[in-house]
Amino acid sequence: MKVDWDIFCTVVDNYGDIGVTWRLARQLVAEHPCAVRLWVDDLRAFERLCPELDISASQQWQQGVDVRHWPADWQATDAADVVVAAFACQLPHAYMEAMAARERTPLWLNLDYLSAEDWIVGCHGLPSVKFQHVQKYFFFPGFQPGTGGLLRERELLVRREQFQANPVAQREFLQGLGVERAPEARLISLFAYENAGLADWLEVMANATQATHLLVPEGRVLGDVARWLGQPELAVGDVQQRGALTVQVLPFVRQDQYDLLLWCCDFNAVRGEDSFVRAQWAARPMLWHIYQQEEEAHLDKLEAFLTLYTNAMSPAARAALEGLWRAWNSGEGMAAAWVGAQEHWPELQNHARAWSLEQSLRADLAAALVQFYLNWI
Template structure:
């Protein structure tokens, strides 16, 4: 019989949590023949990346996944064989009682946040708290051997490489989104939280000797873009030009379309967790806007990733890349950092592809979860 999986997602972080759990749920169904219920407390947020969702329904099927609305007042539901609490969300008390009442105890995991910190390896798959005999385990995605790896569908890299080698496929994709870059233009995607460092970066892009077409999917950074342009009511479809820089606002799109957008671009500025991982699979230079946390502990996570990511770069290229990422995340000098990065562009671009291939040597996250369940039973 198929293993039954319940994935609980409480939408609190600007679509990153639902983005990760939706990709995971579909992959478990398609590649591992699991029966998956995805419990989501905010269907309107889910609708942004899955427009087929009916936000009025408590239960519906989407791409083989049994999507359930996670109500404020929990309804009776049997527990699954595997229970995932995504990003440390709290399960409904009645569901926890249902787990404890099962004849065969389910595997209960906290799917934690992505981190490159060394301590993650030591905590991965360790037992956590118990509830009436039901043991919870830590499960950490990660970049190091000994972690749960990263979400990566079967054949993803082959699809990406074929797409990037097909200029006509890229042209058709961009044209379908209303994007018509001129030949020789640098294409950059920008998906980020609010950031005061944006204006200096746009200043230097607008005065650069190379033309740049900046693609900005709808999101929190739009306010900063709007202020720099000096316009009101920036919305999807708008295009503005300032010297060498063209700024175009794109609508929020399905995950598969966003992946291809990343594949088309020469440089990708991303945020959070889901888009961060997808930018790495794009094999192109990237800039990460990490989610800000109290007491700046997010900067420790940023440094941990940079130490790992830049290990194979030359000292000069490493210095340039680290300076850009730190400036973006600490309101530093983006103009100088960007100019310094351009001096090492070829090396940084080659490294982005080699890093992608290196990470693909690990088992993907869905496979690692299934293997843990099979070893656990």
């Protein structure tokens, strides 16, 4: 019998929260005996990821998922067998009462943010607070054994291998976005927050001997790109060239298309959590713009991931990659850091593939959640 799941998502940072929960909901429906309701408080942000969405509907079906608008004036609703509060969002009090009123107590999970910090291994799966007799548990995605793993659809890496081995498919996909890639150009995607270090990076690529085609989907970094180009603004379809650097603005694409974009590129600069994980599955060298937190707590998360990610690299390549990521996240020193990374490009490429393979040997997040429920009952 299918197990009923309710996933609650409050949209905090544009697309990160809804990106993770939408991907998880679809995978639970497609690959496991689960019926999923996805409760979202901001359907406009959701619409960018799922253009078919009707933002005026309180309930609709999208790709097998029962999508519900999470209203401010909550109406009485029966609780599901498994309740996932994504990223510590606060459930409606009336829904918590419904959880407590069930004949069979539901499994209540707090799906937390992704981190490589050591302490999450000890906290993953532990009980958290209680509401009446309903116990909540911590569930941490992660990169290490003893965590909840990463979101990864069952056939994802097979599809990636087939796509990356098919230059015709790649060319047709890029042409669908209006991109004509020159054979000698390195293709880079840029999806980032605002960054003071961007001009430094763009300048060094423009002055390089290696041609670069930079693809910039609509997003927050676009204003910085426009300023470097001396333009008041940039729009989808704009193409500008400065020296060896061609800059092209892409539309905001849905999740499956973004995967293909990452798979096409030689290097991917990404932001947040969902794009960060997808760039790792692309098995290409990458650069992560981590979301800034108060008191610079995000830097501890950055360093924890770098420690894991670079562990098997040579000392020189490790220093170069760490220098690049730190420069990007501090907003300075990108020119020297980028030049330094080029000296180790073959190792960065090989390591990206090895890391993707290593992570794929662990259970994915959706499977780990289902197994946690089975163990719990």
